[in-house]
Amino acid sequence: MQKILSPGAFIFAAIVMTLTFLGVCLVAPEDPYYRWQEHNSGTTRKADWIYERLHFDQTPIDVALIGTSRMAGGLSGPDIEASFCRLTGRRIYVANLSIPETGRNMHYVIAKEAMKTKTPALTLIELNEIEARTPHRGFVVLADVEDVLTAPAFINFNYFYDLARLPGRQTLLWFRWLTKRGAVRDHFEPELYQGRDEDRTREIPLLDGRVISRFQKIPRIDLDLAYERRAREASPWRLPPRLHPLEYRFSRLYLDKIETLAEKSGSKIDYVFLPAWRSPDYPAGLSDDLGLNREIIDLGGAVAENPDKWLDATHVNAWGAMEQSERLARALAERHPALGVVGC
Amino acid sequence: MGPARAPMVFSAYPFLLLFQPLTLVGYYGLRAAGWRRASVDFLLLASFAFYAFWSLPHLALLIASIVGNYYCGRYAASAAPDRLRRAAMIAGVLGNLSLIFGFKYLDFAGSNLSAVIGADWTFRNIILPLGISFYTFQQIAYLVDCFKAKDGEKSFRDYALFVTFFPQLIAGPIVHHRYTRPQFSGLAGTQVNADYIPYGVMIFAMGLAKKTLIADPIARAIDPLFAAAAAGDPVGAVAAWTAMVGYTLQIYFDFSGYCDMAIGLGLMLGVRLPVNFNSPYRAKSIIDFWRRWHMTLSAFLRDYVYIPLGGNKGGELFRLRNIFLTMLIGGLWHGAAWTFIIWGAIHASLITANHAARIWLPQLDRWRGPVAGAVKQSALLAAIMVAWIYFRADGVSAAHAVIGGLFGGAGDYAPDPFILALIAFGAALALFAPNSLEVAFYVEALDRPFPQKTSGVAGVLRPTPMAAAATAIMLAAGLAVAWRPAVFIYFNF
Numbered sequence: 001m002q003k004i005l006s007p008g009a010f011i012f013a014a015i016v017m018t019l020t021f022l023g024v025c026l027v028a029p030e031d032p033y034y035r036w037q038e039h040n041s042g043t044t045r046k047a048d049w050i051y052e053r054l055h056f057d058q059t060p061i062d063v064a065l066i067g068t069s070r071m072a073g074g075l076s077g078p079d080i081e082a083s084f085c086r087l088t089g090r091r092i093y094v095a096n097l098s099i100p101e102t103g104r105n106m107h108y109v110i111a112k113e114a115m116k117t118k119t120p121a122l123t124l125i126e127l128n129e130i131e132a133r134t135p136h137r138g139f140v141v142l143a144d145v146e147d148v149l150t151a152p153a154f155i156n157f158n159y160f161y162d163l164a165r166l167p168g169r170q171t172l173l174w175f176r177w178l179t180k181r182g183a184v185r186d187h188f189e190p191e192l193y194q195g196r197d198e199d200r201t202r203e204i205p206l207l208d209g210r211v212i213s214r215f216q217k218i219p220r221i222d223l224d225l226a227y228e229r230r231a232r233e234a235s236p237w238r239l240p241p242r243l244h245p246l247e248y249r250f251s252r253l254y255l256d257k258i259e260t261l262a263e264k265s266g267s268k269i270d271y272v273f274l275p276a277w278r279s280p281d282y283p284a285g286l287s288d289d290l291g292l293n294r295e296i297i298d299l300g301g302a303v304a305e306n307p308d309k310w311l312d313a314t315h316v317n318a319w320g321a322m323e324q325s326e327r328l329a330r331a332l333a334e335r336h337p338a339l340g341v342v343g344c
Numbered sequence: 345m346g347p348a349r350a351p352m353v354f355s356a357y358p359f360l361l362l363f364q365p366l367t368l369v370g371y372y373g374l375r376a377a378g379w380r381r382a383s384v385d386f387l388l389l390a391s392f393a394f395y396a397f398w399s400l401p402h403l404a405l406l407i408a409s410i411v412g413n414y415y416c417g418r419y420a421a422s423a424a425p426d427r428l429r430r431a432a433m434i435a436g437v438l439g440n441l442s443l444i445f446g447f448k449y450l451d452f453a454g455s456n457l458s459a460v461i462g463a464d465w466t467f468r469n470i471i472l473p474l475g476i477s478f479y480t481f482q483q484i485a486y487l488v489d490c491f492k493a494k495d496g497e498k499s500f501r502d503y504a505l506f507v508t509f510f511p512q513l514i515a516g517p518i519v520h521h522r523y524t525r526p527q528f529s530g531l532a533g534t535q536v537n538a539d540y541i542p543y544g545v546m547i548f549a550m551g552l553a554k555k556t557l558i559a560d561p562i563a564r565a566i567d568p569l570f571a572a573a574a575a576g577d578p579v580g581a582v583a584a585w586t587a588m589v590g591y592t593l594q595i596y597f598d599f600s601g602y603c604d605m606a607i608g609l610g611l612m613l614g615v616r617l618p619v620n621f622n623s624p625y626r627a628k629s630i631i632d633f634w635r636r637w638h639m640t641l642s643a644f645l646r647d648y649v650y651i652p653l654g655g656n657k658g659g660e661l662f663r664l665r666n667i668f669l670t671m672l673i674g675g676l677w678h679g680a681a682w683t684f685i686i687w688g689a690i691h692a693s694l695i696t697a698n699h700a701a702r703i704w705l706p707q708l709d710r711w712r713g714p715v716a717g718a719v720k721q722s723a724l725l726a727a728i729m730v731a732w733i734y735f736r737a738d739g740v741s742a743a744h745a746v747i748g749g750l751f752g753g754a755g756d757y758a759p760d761p762f763i764l765a766l767i768a769f770g771a772a773l774a775l776f777a778p779n780s781l782e783v784a785f786y787v788e789a790l791d792r793p794f795p796q797k798t799s800g801v802a803g804v805l806r807p808t809p810m811a812a813a814a815t816a817i818m819l820a821a822g823l824a825v826a827w828r829p830a831v832f833i834y835f836n837f
Contacts, residue, residue, distance in 0.1 A: 002808035010542040010807040014549075017816030018823070025824060164357050167820070168827030179762075 025167040026145055028174035035173055037183040039141040041100040043206050046072070047142055048184050049198050050097050050110060054117040056188045059196045061118040062092040062340050063332070064267075066107050067126025070274050072098035073204065073214060074316045076325045077197035083329030085344035092332075092340035095197060098126065103136025104254035105151065109143045111258045115265040121339055122268045122332075125258065127296060129279040131248050131286060133238075134158070140165050155250045201321035214311055214318040226313035227278045248289045255290055270335070271296040272328065277313040280304035297331045299324050351398040351474050351514060354605045355555050355826055363394065364609070367510075371613060372536075381532045385501055387613065391508040395474070402473045406508065412439055413483040414503045420487055421496030433491040440480040440487075447472055452680030475514040477677060479507055485648055486521045497521060502528050511609035515602055517620040518640040526790065527615050536614030539795055542807035543784055548608025549815040550780040552822035554601030558770050559594045560825065565763040566590040573745040574738035580755010584746050590763070591736045592729045593770040596625065599638070604780050619781055619788045625774045628717065630694040630724060645674050660703055667699055668692045683734045683743060690731040 005013065036051035053061075063080070065071055077094035084092050095118075097110050107125060114120055140148055140162035148166050153159040180186055204212045239247040262269045273282040273296050280300040287296060303309050309320030316324060332339065352359050367390045374383035396403045416436030420429045445453075447470055454465035486506075490496040497503040506524050507513075569587040573579050579587075600621040610617040624637035634642045650670040656663045675688010701708050730747060737743035749755070784805045787794035805811055 002806070002810055005542070005807050005809065005812065007538045007541045007807070010812050011545065013809060013812035014542075014545060014815045014819065017813055018819045021816055021820035022823060025820075160361075161357065164361055164823070165827035168824040171821075171824040172827075 022167040025170045025174065026149075028170050028177075030170065030173035030177050031182075033188070034176040034182040035169075036142060037185070038169075038172075039099075039138045040207060041069075041138070044100060044204060045184075045207060046099050046198065046200075047138070049194050050099070051113070052188060052193055053095055053097070053196060053198075054113055056190075056193070057196050060093055061095045061114065061120040062122065063094045064111075064114050064118070064120035064123045065094065065096040065098055065126075065272075066110050066114070066123060067098040067272075067274070068102050068128075069098070069100035070128065070276075070315055071126040071272070072096060072100065073200050073311070074274050074321050074324050075272075075328060076199050076201040076321055078199055079201070079322060079325035080329045080332070083326050084332055084339070087329060087333040088337055088339075089344065090338075090340040090342055091344045093196070095120070096199070099138070101136055101138065102128075102132035103134060103139060104132065104251040105139045105147075105156075106136035106142070108254040108257050108261075109139065109147065112144075112147075112261055115261050115267055119265045120267050122270060122336055123258075123262060124270050124272045124297070124328075125255070127271050127273045127282060127286075127290075129273075129276055129281070129283055131251050131290065133247065133250065135162075135250065140169065145170065152250065152253055155246075155253070201325070202318050214321070217308055217310060217317055217319075218312060220307040223277045223307055223310055223313050227276075230276070230313060244285070244289050248286075252289070252291050255292070268336075270294075273298045273300055274324070275300035275304035277307075277310050278304060297328065297335070299327050299331075349398065352394055354602065354609070355552055355560075355822060357826060358397070360823060360826065363390075363397075368612060375536065380534075384505065384528060384532045387510075388501055388505045388508065391505065391510040391513060394510040395508065395513060398474050399471075402471075405473055406479065407504075409440070409443060409479065409483065410504050410507050412436065413487060413507075414497070414500055417487055417490040417496040417503070421490040421494055423494075429491055429494075433487045436487040437484050440484050444476055444480045446470075447476055449676075449680045478516050478518060479513065481644055481648075481677075482507060482518050485518070485644060488648060489521060497525065509610075509615070511606040511613075511615075512617055515599075515606075516638075516640055517603055517606065517618050518644050519618060523618065523790070524615070531614055540611040540614055540616075542811075543786070543795055543805075544608045544611025544613075546608070546805055546807070546811060546815050547611065547780060547784050547786065548605050549818040549822070550783070551601040551604025551606075551608060553818040554597040554604065554780070556822045556825040557818075558766060558773075559598035559601060561766055562590045562594045562763065562770070563598070565760060566594065569757070570737055570742065570746070573749075574742040576745075578755065579745050579749030579752070580757055581749055581752050582754050582759060583757035584749030584752070586757070586759045586763075586767075587736075587746055588729050588733055588750065589771070590767055592625075592725075592732050593767060593774060595732065595735070596621075596774055597770060600779070607781070607786065616788065616790060616794065619786065621779065622781075623774070623779045625725065625728075626721075627724065628720060630691070630698045630727070633724065633728065634691075634695060641674065641677070645670050649673055664696050664699055668696045671695055678735070682740050683737055686740065686743075687731050687734040690727070690734070694727055 033048075033051055033055070037048045039045065039047040065075055065077070075096060075098075077096050080094045081092055084090065095114075097114060099106060099110065111123060111125075114123065135151075135156055135158040137158075139151075139158070143151075145166065148162050151159055151162065156162075176182060185192065200214075202214055204214065206212065237244050237247055245252070259269055261267075271287075271292055271294070275281075280302070282296060282298060282300060303316065303320055303323055306320075309316050309323060311317040311320075352363060354360075367387075370386050370390070371383050374380075374386055392403060392407075395406060413436055416432050416439070419432035420436065422429065424432075451467040451470055454467055457463065458465045486496075497506065502525070503521075505528055506519070506521050509519075509524065512519055566587045569579070569583045570591075572583075573587075603620040607617045607619075618640050620639050622636040622639065624633050627633035627636050650666055653666040653669060654662060655666060669692075671692030672685070672688045675684050675686075675691065678684045678687070733746050734740070734743045737746060785794075785796055787796070
């Protein structure tokens with residue numbers, strides 16, 4: 001008969017063993033392809049395509065676009081490629097790796113994967129008139145174990161929540177690895193692959209199978225109402241001026257990590273400002289707070305004041321995306337004329 | 345006035361990693377400092393915080409309900425003339441019934457009346473206060489007991505804790521004041537029985553495992569099947585049988601898992617709570633089933649509905665009528681929808697028929713043996729499972745679609761082999777294994793010692809190193825799976 005433990009000894013043993021079991025989950029084997037299938041934004045999914053583009057598609061990437069849904073639906077890879085070719089006579093491959101929702105830690109996850117696999121000659125990072133202070137909800141779903149464990153704790157509202165969720169994620173992925181069953185598909189199937197550029201500037205495929213066309217616009221009054229609501233709820237800074245650098249420390253930290261990765265892999269980084277309705281300018285000073293230290297590609301201006309270019313107050317429609325893509329191609333032709341190869 | 349967020353679920357991180365550890369630290373910290381009365385009051389504050397996590401405005405409603413019932417109870421238990429005491433008791437009961445009617449049944453009654461007379465009396469934006477069915481019924485029982493016994497709770501704080509004690513506040517078990525009163529007053533005066541604590545952790549871990557490892561995965565598999573039925577999609581036989589059997593197991597492991605967690609939490613704080621489940625799917629008859637399923641509700645319905653209706657006085661037919669009405673009210677208690685009324689009517693019919701057979705067909709009752717047992721139990725399970733379809737379905741027509749599917753073509757639904765294996769495992773546990781409280785040899789009766797010290801009557805589970813390892817595995821698995829939490833079914837009632 002086993003020894004009966006005292007209440008204190010029993011609780012201590014149970015806690016130690018629970019933590020041990022949870023720790024073991026973190027080193028369990030997994031297939032990253034299955035991990036990238038676990039993420040969706042609730043209405044759409046894209047992470048699995050990003051993984052397939054980076055790992056299974058042999059087409060190189062000259063320009064990688066990394067940002068939020070604003071960039072995913074606001075810049076068209078094929079349009080940029082065509083305009084750049086027209087302007088320079090050179091062929092480039094653009095991959096829009098943007099994923100919905102804000103949070104610089106997600107941009108780091110995607111940049112890390114892109115630079116590990118394809119080393120884009122140029123990586124373009126999205127900037128908005130309001131910099132997100134909070135982490136991306138999907139970080140704990142997609143990030144490597146070590147990135148979740150070593151994420152900043154003090155300035156990261158999600159750190160402990162992500163940490164608590166990590167053993168569960170790894171257990172699920174371990175189970176998927178054992179059974180060879182992914183959330184979307186069990187293995188890469190070329191015939192189901194969406195192609196080298198999943199352009200979402202014309203339409204948005206939803207999880208339930210519906211497709212939303214972006215060739216539509218909404219009344220100006222609705223745009224203005226949404227703008228006013230957004231202006232009330234968000235401001236570039238909430239902390240006093242002395243603490244501005246601290247307010248965006250989280251973003252800055254992950255942008256620094258992306259810069260370091262780029263430096264190691266030989267990729268160049270540029271920042272692209274994408275405006276919202278009636279917010280044509282990138283806020284003065286925000287660039288310094290983020291430590292960007294360079295001129296940004298500014299796609300603001302007139303498009304932010306033209307109601308015919310907007311799907312809603314923060315996303316351009318298909319016509320807006322065409323205009324922004326053309327302007328970006330011009331900026332690239334000017335700043336990086338040697339991108340790609342001669343001949344289109 | 346709407347809730348700000350989802351309720352604090354026992355199996356989710358906010359509870360597991362913040363609320364419960366902080367509550368235990370605060371509670372035992374105060375006790376270690378010698379402030380036992382304060383530690384009991386701390387439990388009251390923790391219970392308020394637990395409820396307020398869901399909605400602060402609804403906490404105000406809960407407190408108002410507690411204040412009203414406390415004073416009605418004081419008067420009903422006072423030395424005032426009986427008619428005045430009775431009036432106070434009736435006023436309190438009517439107040440509780442009005443509250444539950446207003447929040448839970450008004451829209452249903454208005455919608456149905458509107459359909460008949462062509463009016464537009466709908467109240468769709470009323471938010472059902474969390475746990476209202478439990479805390480109003482618990483207080484109704486308290487008022488009746490105060491009147492009968494001429495004895496009520498003197499301390500408002502202890503009364504409030506009796507109603508709000510967070511392990512049982514939202515989904516039971518329904519607790520009698522006479523059961524918790526000596527325990528709460530005991531905690532204020534004496535030490536917690538430290539032997540309770542490892543048993544509390546073990547029972548909690550088993551409940552967590554039942555909920556997160558069995559009920560939730562089954563729910564994720566069958567929810568789309570019921571949703572498809574509600575959307576009008578055809579339901580094939582494979583989907584219908586998977587949905588029916590899956591839900592039969594899901595609701596058992598979900599609710600009994602919740603009750604295990606409640607009992608475990610109670611023990612960690614030095615409080616015993618009543619048993620709510622005793623392997624109900626091993627019942628030999630529908631009467632037996634209701635002695636094993638949601639036992640505290642059955643006892644409440646018996647004491648505060650069946651007996652006031654006349655009970656077994658007035659002849660057999662009158663008694664059968666009372667049984668039928670009691671079970672019908674039990675069905676309606678679960679929710680304001682025709683599906684719950686039909687579910688209640690099915691159980692009411694079955695239990696009434698069972699009682700009638702005992703009176704007029706005694707030979708059926710005497711038909712015993714392995715074959716008779718198997719036949720009776722199979723018929724009982726079939727009836728219970730079909731009734732669960734009404735309980736779960738989003739509308740009567742969706743329920744009929746699933747029931748129709750049971751006898752139709754196979755359809756194109758291919759169930760996940762893992763889910764089928766889980767359903768088979770769950771069924772084996774529910775039908776053949778001792779339940780978690782039997783394994784822990786849990787004793788509900790306060791006049792009997794727990795845990796048992798005599799090795800001759802010891803249960804399987806003891807706080808040994810092996811039990812600590814098993815508990816750790818269940819806690820780790822429950823914590824791991826909780827990264828995608830799901831709510832408990834009975835939170836909806």
